[in-house]
Amino acid sequence: MSYSTFVLDSGIVMRHLRGDPRAQDLILYLESGGKAFVSVITVTEVLIGCRNRQEASESLRLFHRLVPIKIGLRVAQKASYLIKQYPNVFGKDIGRGTPDALIAASAWQLKAPLYTLNTRHFANFNLAEISTVVINQESRSWIPRAP
Numbered sequence: 001m002s003y004s005t006f007v008l009d010s011g012i013v014m015r016h017l018r019g020d021p022r023a024q025d026l027i028l029y030l031e032s033g034g035k036a037f038v039s040v041i042t043v044t045e046v047l048i049g050c051r052n053r054q055e056a057s058e059s060l061r062l063f064h065r066l067v068p069i070k071i072g073l074r075v076a077q078k079a080s081y082l083i084k085q086y087p088n089v090f091g092k093d094i095g096r097g098t099p100d101a102l103i104a105a106s107a108w109q110l111k112a113p114l115y116t117l118n119t120r121h122f123a124n125f126n127l128a129e130i131s132t133v134v135i136n137q138e139s140r141s142w143i144p145r146a147p
Helices: 010-017 021-031 039-051 053-065 075-086 096-111
Strands: 006-007 034-039 067-069 114-116 132-134
Touching: 006 021, 010 021, 010 039, 010 053, 010 114, 021 034, 021 067, 034 039, 039 053, 039 067, 039 096, 067 096, 067 114, 075 096, 096 114
Parallel strands: 006 034, 006 114, 034 067, 114 132
Antiparallel strands: none
């Protein structure tokens, strides 16, 4: 694997924190050849999902490794563009797909692939602006195979 940057979606981070070895292996594999980022939306979603202080503490430790991408005006503009351009992916309502659009826009901003388990938003649609790697949750291994 050549050195690159990549963005992890919330589902992969949550699975990693809950001890799923496939998520843990994927993150270690990706980190061996690149720099891991997450959107601040992912940080928020993960912290909301923490069941206790220990999980919150472990999450915060992980976010020192996975660099949070801040949302500024450019990311917000890109997210609004994605929502308007791809209403079948992100929905037409303001709230429904906004978090996923902000995460996708964060990856777009970095020009980095987005690794996600979110088949509902990303598996059936080709987003020209964003490289997505949709992981099949049912797979034995989440590490991408070489082409």
